[in-house]
Amino acid sequence: MAGQISEEYRGQEVFLIGVLKGAVVFLADLMRFLTVPVEIDFMAVSSYGKSTVTSGVVRILKDLETSIENRNVIIVEDIVDTGLTLSYLMDNLETRKPASLKICTLLDKVECRQVEVTPDYRGFIIPDKFVVGYGLDCAEKYRNIADVCVLHR
Secondary structure (H helix, E strand, O other): OHHHHHHHOOOOOEEEEEEEOOOHHHHHHHHHHOOOOEEEEEEEEEOOOOOOOOOOOOEEEEOOOOOOOOOEEEEEEEEEOOOHHHHHHHHHHHOOOOOEEEEEEEEEOHHHOOOOOOOOEEEEEOOOOOEEEOOEOEOOEOOOOOOOEEOOO
16 A cells, blocks of 8 residues: 555655554554655544444544645545544545545445445455454554454454
8 A cells, every 4th residue: 555655646745644543553554664755643533432333423532733735635544334434534624625635544344334435545355343453442452462353252
C-alpha cells in the first residue's frame, strides 16, 4: 500500500489522519514505508464503546489540530466493517475542503457493510469475526498482540 500511495502522490505531500486508537500501529508501519513527504494528525471517534457490536452512533472524541484545506488527505483506519464510522468521517472531512480525500485500511469486513464505503487502499478482506491485536482491541485489551487474531469468547 505504501508503494501505491507513494507512486500516486509522487512530488506531492500527503496528510495522514490516524483514527485512534486502533490504527496507531498500522499508521506507524505504513508511514515508515512512504517515500513522499508526510504529515500526520489524529482523530478519535467512537461507535463501539466497550462492546463488540457497533452502536451505530458515531461521536468525535478528538478532532484534528491542523487544517486539511487544499491538502491530500488519507484517512488511515485499522478496520472497516459497517462503514458507519468512515461514512460519517468522510462527510465531516469533506466539509473542510481537502484537495483529495481517500481511505486506507488494514482490514476490510466487506460482508458487514451497512453503508457504501469503499477503501482506496486495502490490506486484507476478512470474514465477519471480531479481531484483536496489532492495535485492535476489545474493551481496550489485546492491542499489544503482535498479530491480528480472532477473539474467541
